[in-house]
Amino acid sequence: MxxxxxxxxxxxxxxxxxxxxxxxxxxxxxxxxxxxxxxxxxxxxxxxxxxxxxxxxxxxxxxxxxxxxxxxxxxxxxxxxxxxxxxxxxxxxxxxxxxxxxxxxxxxxxxxxxxxxxxxxxxxxxxxxxxxxxxxxxxxxxxxxxxxxxxxxxxxxxxxxLHYDPFHLEFIRHSREQVFGKVLAVEASDGFRAGDPNQWRLKKALSGGGPLMDVGIYAIQGTRYTIGEEPIAVTAQEFPKTMPEKFKDVEESLAWQLYFPGGAVSNSFSTYTTNVNRLFAGAEKGWFEINNAFGYSGQQMRTNKGPLQITPINQQAAHMDGVALSILQNKPANNVSGEEGLRDMKVIEGIYEAIASGKKVDLKI
Amino acid sequence: MxxxxxxxxxxxxxxxxxxxxxxxxxxxxxxxxxxxxxxxxxxxxxxxxxxxxxxxxxxxxxxxxxxxxxxxxxxxxxxxxxxxxxxxxxxxxxxxxxxxxxxxxxxxxxxxxxxxxxxxxxxxxxxxxxxxxxxxxxxxxxxxxxxxxxxxxxxxxxxxxLHYDPFHLEFIRHSREQVFGKVLAVEASDGFRAGDPNQWRLKKALSGGGPLMDVGIYAIQGTRYTIGEEPIAVTAQEFPKTMPEKFKDVEESLAWQLYFPGGAVSNSFSTYTTNVNRLFAGAEKGWFEINNAFGYSGQQMRTNKGPLQITPINQQAAHMDGVALSILQNKPANNVSGEEGLRDMKVIEGIYEAIASGKKVDLKI
Missing domain, CATH: 3.40.50.720 (NAD(P)-binding Rossmann-like Domain)
Known part of the structure; x- marks a missing residue:
């Protein structure tokens, strides 16, 4: 790496x-x-x-x-x-x-x-x-x-x-070091077909929301750490439910767009109907992408120049070791801090507000 | 094939x-x-x-x-x-x-x-x-x-x-024959970094619009022939211009969502700032995707089971031969007819109307 x-x-x-x-x-x-x-x-x-x-x-x-x-x-x-x-x-x-x-x-x-x-x-x-x-x-x-x-x-x-995953670290490096110039657009999607209709994910009292809360949050995180800025506005759309009884409590599918101060933009999709799982960055002179971006394993990274060979690690072990070291050294792990989690919650509330109002919502993150 | x-x-x-x-x-x-x-x-x-x-x-x-x-x-x-x-x-x-x-x-x-x-x-x-x-x-x-x-x-x-391209024909087959079940969501994006600021594409009087007219139309076509229905509604978002002088006449980047009567949905992005070029279909039991989907060559198709080996052809030759045969046989080429072109124009006008109004626009196609 x-x-x-x-x-x-x-x-x-x-x-x-x-x-x-x-x-x-x-x-x-x-x-x-x-x-x-x-x-x-x-x-x-x-x-x-x-x-x-x-x-x-x-x-x-x-x-x-x-x-x-x-x-x-x-x-x-x-x-x-x-x-x-x-x-x-x-x-x-x-x-x-x-x-x-x-x-x-x-x-x-x-x-x-x-x-x-x-x-x-x-x-x-x-x-x-x-x-x-x-x-x-x-x-x-x-x-x-x-x-x-x-x-x-x-x-x-x-x-x-994923802040400790070598694929995502390499992805972030491509952005920070501007390997293909400045990142201008991110496409990030995460979704899967939710099976069991009785699972807690579908009960708002337990989950707080649908695919956005569960996996869409990875697309938000991925977009934010790829662009390296905080979004200043959001638009969002909820799609009509095809299984209204199953999804009576939470959204089934939704899309959202984030607007960043440096001019970069993003477009995202999250769903409980089908598998979609990708983080893509389009830059001035090329692009880079992770497929199966947000899974526990199976990441594949490539750029417009071809696939990258990256050795996967145990993400959970790396994450918990990373947090443990930050505790042992008394240096808060800013990359995965509560404050960092809160920023995603602000985006999520903005997305739900944009869906409810049908309007672009300003974000203060 | x-x-x-x-x-x-x-x-x-x-x-x-x-x-x-x-x-x-x-x-x-x-x-x-x-x-x-x-x-x-x-x-x-x-x-x-x-x-x-x-x-x-x-x-x-x-x-x-x-x-x-x-x-x-x-x-x-x-x-x-x-x-x-x-x-x-x-x-x-x-x-x-x-x-x-x-x-x-x-x-x-x-x-x-x-x-x-x-x-x-x-x-x-x-x-x-x-x-x-x-x-x-x-x-x-x-x-x-x-x-x-x-x-x-x-x-x-x-x-x-692309209606004569073997990658797209195979893609359509995956949808029509429900190789992975019914298609539920399509992600389709097409964009490139427009260089010369004096090119006709950037003059609305000549182009009629920005990336949507020029390449976004492929994402619309791709979505429609993948899902195999006509969209009944559209939402759309224009992103702020990062180069307002260069794009004073046309949009720089935009996103849109299409709503289909059978419940399938799509999310798309088109831009003149960066390269993005993909057609993805998420179905009940798997997914299929063409990368560099809309280019003159370089298509790569894969599914959740792996890459597909498809031999590329000269798209333009196949298209013109196809149209010629339909003329010689006096059987209109419905797949690429004027009526088919008109359907995309109705979606495009719907997208511009949705951007102008900020509202979901019903489509009658």
Whole structure:
């Protein structure tokens, strides 16, 4: 990935201390002896299939606790990850985690509408918090979460794993170093065909919204870190529902456009009807693109000059190691901070406002 | 391309008689002995670099005349293509082509705002007409062109070469045969960085509009023939101009969304600032995509299962041969007809109306 120390330093400057985790994982840090302990709060699919396995590969953080409302899940987690009885909590006694010195960090992997409550409770318990995206279901909640972590003197990081992914780092490099000149237009889309009509994603009380909240947020993030500015306005369109009963609570498909102060623009699409997953940047003298851009794996990057060979990594491990290092070094991971999550929430609220009003909405981010 | 006669017949049924040109080019037709004669009206870049060379490869039509307002261009065309003096016209004496039995077809390759006048004059001169896209700069003009050709008993075909391109035929097959189920969403974009600030494309009096008229129309066509229905509504957004002096006359970048009666939707982008060129279809069980979709060459098609090996052809030769056969057989090429061109003009006027009003515009196509 890094062809020279100069290039690496440029990355570091952009990415914040957190990015150190990946390229320097093998180097000696003063704090490397100590591993942080993490508890996963919520044992759904992402915790079970991605985060826990990734924590077998991390160097600066390890799985020591779980929080679940489903006691039947506990034995297999205990067996697989050797989690002691005293590090297992439910949502009733979660706050007692304050007294548990094994746990430095809690990772909130609950449905979106529960992110704020558990982030705030985690901070009050004196723990650093990693919270899955979207950080909350509103800007107001996001601000409360940031304030709570600040008050507790603890870091708040959002689960923006792609900030540690070598494909996205190379994509950002193409933009920052203007490999093909200035980026003028971004196309970013993320969607999939939502199966189970009973899943929490389709219940607004749990999800806060439809594909925009769930995966469209990656397209927003991708657009923002590609262009490297904050959008000043947004237009958005909701498409008519083809399955109104299934999507009675949340949007089925939508599109939006972001307007940036330097003149760059973006056009995006997100849906629960079909697979679409791409980050494209058109620049003055060429283009670059990641296909399957936002998935846990399977990224392919190419430019108008051809495909790039990039070795994939475990995104979740790199992300959690990055956040752990930023905690160990007491240097907030600005690339994935609560403030960064809040900016996406402001765009999301702008998109919903633009859909409701049918008008272009000014953004103050 | 065609794995069986059954599949071929399905194509033919969809594509109209014109599509016969490519797959059956080697077979004996009753009318195959006779080649039609064509005159190119306007000797700009497309006529010079694409159409004239393509006419060296056509089997049912050949270059016999030219119409130009630039006498200095004549000697090299005469030398290269052996065009007799009597088949060379200027815009003053163009109507005298009525008396020239060598010329069966005129191909209008002038700036957009001149398409209507020369199509109508060509029809009045008793010639079949191929007219470059966009067929006109307004729906009204398009209707007049169709009426004039109908009155003269002559065919009107638009320069929609991609209807004869094997990548796009395979793309359409993926939709029609529902290889991955029903198509639910299309993303189609076409744009390039317009260089010369003095080119006719940037003068509304000649072009009728900006990138939408010039290349965005391919994204509209592509969306319509992928989904196989007519859109019932459109929303659209014009982006602020980053080069207001250069683009004082026409839009610089824009996006639009089409709404189809069966529930499929599309999102598109077109620009004169950067290269973007893609046709993507998301279906129930997979996706398919052509990159460099709308260029004269360089198409690459792939699906979620991987890349497809398709042998490129000369698009312009296939298109002109297809139109020629439809004339020889007196079976209008519905896939590239004036009526088909008019449908795109209705979408284009809808897009401009949606931008001007800021509202969703109903389409009647």
């Amino acid at each position: 890094f062809h020279s120390r100069r290039k690496f330093l440029q990355y570091s400057a952009y990415m914040g201390a957190g990015a150190l985790a990946m390229p320097l994982a093998g180097m000696a840090f003063p704090s490397q002896q100590k591993k942080l302990g993490i508890a996963l709060v919520g044992l759904g699919g992402y915790a079970t299939n991605q985060l826990a396995p990734a924590l077998m590969q991390t160097q600066h953080i390890e799985l020591r606790g779980i929080v679940t409302g489903t006691p039947s899940k506990i034995p297999q987690w205990q067996e697989k990850y050797k989690i002691p009885e005293k590090n297992i909590y439910n949502y009733g006694n979660f706050d007692e985690i304050a007294d548990n010195k094994d746990i430095d960090v809690v990772y909130i992997v609950l449905p979106n509408s529960m992110h704020a409550e558990y982030t705030i409770r985690g901070a009050k318990a004196g723990k650093h918090v990693i919270c899955e995206k979207p950080m909350s279901v509103s800007v107001k909640e996001g601000e409360e979460m940031i304030a709570a972590c600040k008050k507790a003197g603890k870091q708040l990081a959002i689960g923006y794993r | 065609f794995h069986s006669r059954r599949k071929f017949l399905q194509y033919s049924a969809y594509m109209g008689a014109g599509a016969l040109a490519m797959p059956l080019a080697g077979m004996a037709f009753p009318s195959q002995q006779k080649k039609l004669g064509i005159a190119l009206v306007g000797l700009g870049g497309y006529a010079t670099n694409q159409l004239a060379p393509a006419l060296m490869q056509t089997q049912h039509i050949e270059l016999r005349g030219i119409v130009t307002g630039t006498p200095s261009k004549i000697p090299q065309w005469q030398e290269k293509y052996k065009i007799p003096e009597k088949n060379i016209y200027n815009y003053g004496n163009f109507d005298e082509i009525a008396d020239n039995k060598d010329i069966d077809v005129v191909y209008i390759v002038l700036p957009n705002s001149m398409h209507a006048e020369y199509t109508i004059r060509g029809a009045k001169a008793g010639k079949h007409v191929i007219c470059e896209k966009p067929m006109s700069v307004s729906v009204k003009e398009g209707e007049e062109m169709i009426a004039a050709c109908k009155k003269a008993g002559k065919q009107l075909a638009i320069g929609y070469r």
